[in-house]
Amino acid sequence: MIKLLIADDHKVLLDGFISIFKKEPDVEVVATASNGNKVLSLLSTTQVDICLLDINMPELNGVQACKKIMKKYPAMKVIALSMYKQASFIKRMKQNGAKGYLLKDDTADELIEAIRTVDQGGEYYSKQLTQILMNNIFEKDDFNQDSITKREKEVLILMCEGLTNRDISEKLFLSEHTIISHRKNLLIKLKAKNSVEMVKIALEKGLI
Numbered sequence: 001m002i003k004l005l006i007a008d009d010h011k012v013l014l015d016g017f018i019s020i021f022k023k024e025p026d027v028e029v030v031a032t033a034s035n036g037n038k039v040l041s042l043l044s045t046t047q048v049d050i051c052l053l054d055i056n057m058p059e060l061n062g063v064q065a066c067k068k069i070m071k072k073y074p075a076m077k078v079i080a081l082s083m084y085k086q087a088s089f090i091k092r093m094k095q096n097g098a099k100g101y102l103l104k105d106d107t108a109d110e111l112i113e114a115i116r117t118v119d120q121g122g123e124y125y126s127k128q129l130t131q132i133l134m135n136n137i138f139e140k141d142d143f144n145q146d147s148i149t150k151r152e153k154e155v156l157i158l159m160c161e162g163l164t165n166r167d168i169s170e171k172l173f174l175s176e177h178t179i180i181s182h183r184k185n186l187l188i189k190l191k192a193k194n195s196v197e198m199v200k201i202a203l204e205k206g207l208i
Helices: 011-022 038-043 062-072 087-095 108-119 125-134 150-160 165-172 177-188 197-203
Strands: 004-009 027-034 051-052 078-081 100-105
Touching: 004 011, 004 038, 004 100, 004 108, 011 027, 027 038, 038 051, 038 062, 051 062, 051 177, 062 078, 062 087, 078 087, 078 108, 087 100, 087 197, 100 108, 100 125, 100 197, 150 165, 150 177, 150 197, 165 177
Parallel strands: 004 027, 004 051, 051 078, 078 100
Antiparallel strands: none
16 A cells, blocks of 8 residues: 655645545555645654655745655655646756656546556656656756855745745844845846745745
């Protein structure tokens, strides 16, 4: 029996995935989580063979969670679950130890095939990603991470954790005006239109 943990912060999708695997005699969903921190907490008390991780989760996203999981539980098998088709996300998850990458609109049959393939020691990537993998996965990212200062990165990480400007200013012992200034600089450097897009780009570039 393959013991599966599914992490996704959208309950409708989560329920959908659970119903898919409920029909399979060799797969059991033993735990669910809505963020990466909950995943790590569950792994300390629950026997799990495979983690199916949504990339875009609050508190601790799938990219960060995968890295922490593999450091603490190196034998764990992780499969990314996402709506993002960019090669940068696939590369980041692979670098952090993930054994597969699925898209949220993949068929139930493909989800099940991926779980069984990874359980048997293989890797599995969504069929929708074949051309992207062939064209882009080994392309060099020319983004210069050194352009982001240490302080800006600290602000960026705290933003991803959902903290407000005031919260961040108190945590870093800086004025709220300074935090706002850092946010504006990050928007410019990452060429983002808003904070949501900034977080997405930061994930793509491996800044968080």
